[in-house]
Amino acid sequence: MGEGLNEAMPDYPPEPWNLAGDAHLSVWPVPHRRLPRLPASVTPVTIGGRAVVVTAWIDYRPPGEMSYHELLATVAVRRGARPTGTITEIWVDSEASLAGGRQLWGIPKELANLNFTGGSGFTGSASTQRAWIATAAFTSRGGPPVRVPAAFAIVQSMDGAPLASRVASRGRPRLASARWNINPAGPLGYLAGRKPLLSAQLLDFRIRFGGRA
Helix, strand or coil, X not given: CCCCCCCCCCCXXXXXXXXXXXXXXXXXXXXXXXXXXXXXCCCECEECCEEEEEEEEEEEXXXXXXXEEEEEEEEEECCCCCCEEEEEEEEECCHHHHHXXXXXXXXXXXXXEEEEECCCEEEEEEECCCCEEEEEEEEECCCCCCCEEEEEEEEEEECCEEEEEEEEEEEEEEEEEEEEEECCCCCCXXXXXXXXXXXXXXXXXXXXEEEEC
16 A cells, blocks of 8 residues: 555545554553653653653454554643543554544554454564554453443644544553554664553454544
């Protein structure tokens, strides 16, 4: 798949998007000075000079409105009482998702080749035509046999102003171990050589993304 949009803009659902699938997440403490560039309107949450970065491989599938793969990195930022993040890097293998993410919420989606295998035992790889980005393997460590709700917000820069969007999810959380290999010269290079503080999975989730927070 090419890395630019087709001349005919692909169709995507109006917000909010109702999606379903599995997510495989890692939490990274990163020195503030090593963070990628953030929108001027946000301030990262820091503890002892370290910010919190959450990476996620996400497999969206039916019965959600769209089916595609995604790899993203989100920095936790300060914004009231609701947990909030800003997406700094994100890749998808769907032109419709790319167009909708950019136009509805200012999310800086790019196209990439994303290859996933497994569910609770998950492996993922991401690359573009220029270079590889990252690979990872997750092993489930178990969790409660119930779906757990969560709510947070994503804030991005849209037409030079901050735009905060609500996110609500429900899924089966699992602790996990994860092995990452990240291209030190790539866009996630600020995580290369680091170990996640913790990793987890959110299986069989339902998520509602969009609407003003």
